[in-house]
Amino acid sequence: xxxxxxxxxxxxxxxxxxxxxxxxxxxxxxxxxxxxxxxxxxxxxxxxxxxxxxxxxxxxxxxxxxxxxxxxxxxxxxxxxxxxxxxxxx
Numbered sequence: 733x734x735x736x737x738x739x740x741x742x743x744x745x746x747x748x749x750x751x752x753x754x755x756x757x758x759x760x761x762x763x764x765x766x767x768x769x770x771x772x773x774x775x776x777x778x779x780x781x782x783x784x785x786x787x788x789x790x791x792x793x794x795x796x797x798x799x800x801x802x803x804x805x806x807x808x809x810x811x812x813x814x815x816x817x818x819x820x821x822x
Contacts, residue, residue, distance in 0.1 A: 733772065733773055733795045733796070734769060734770050734771065734772065734773070735751070735755065735760060735762055735767050735768075735769060735770075735771045735772075735773055735779065736748050736751035736752045736755060736769035736770075737751075738773050738779075738792065738795070738796075738808070739751035739754075739760075739779075739781075741796050741799070741800050741805065741808070742796075742800070742805050742806075742808045742809055743800075743802055743805040743806075744781065744788070744790075744809075751769065752769040754781065754783075755767055755768055755769040755771075756769070758782075759781065759782045759783065760779065760780070760781055760782070761779070761780040761782070762777055762778070762779055763777055763778055764778075767779075773792050773795065774792065774795070775792055775793065775794065775795060776791065776792060777791070777792045778790070778791050778792075778812065779791075779792065779809075783816055785816050785817045786814075786815035786816040786817065787813065787815045787816070788811070788813070788814055788815070788816050789811070789812040789813040789814075790809040790810060790811055790812060791809060791810045791812055792808070792809055793807065793808060793809055793810050794807065794808050795808075796808060
């Protein structure tokens with residue numbers, strides 16, 4: 733699954749366009765490398781979101797097939813490091 737789609741479906745960003753913009757600005761890293769929006773993720777991939785209020789590092793636990801409810805979205809990843817105050821507003 734594309735990194736921009738994963739960030740949207742896992743509810744880490746509100747809109748896929750926000751995820752694309754973050755990738756275009758060099759704020760998304762997959763396994764230590766800057767990621768383009770089309771970068772394919774696999775189970776076990778490590779994703780770092782470098783935001784203005786800190787970094788969030790996650791490990792992909794599952795790749796969703798189709799839409800995901802907000803309740804289930806947090807089961808798609810495991811937080812490794814959270815230095816953010818809030819993801820609201822991104």
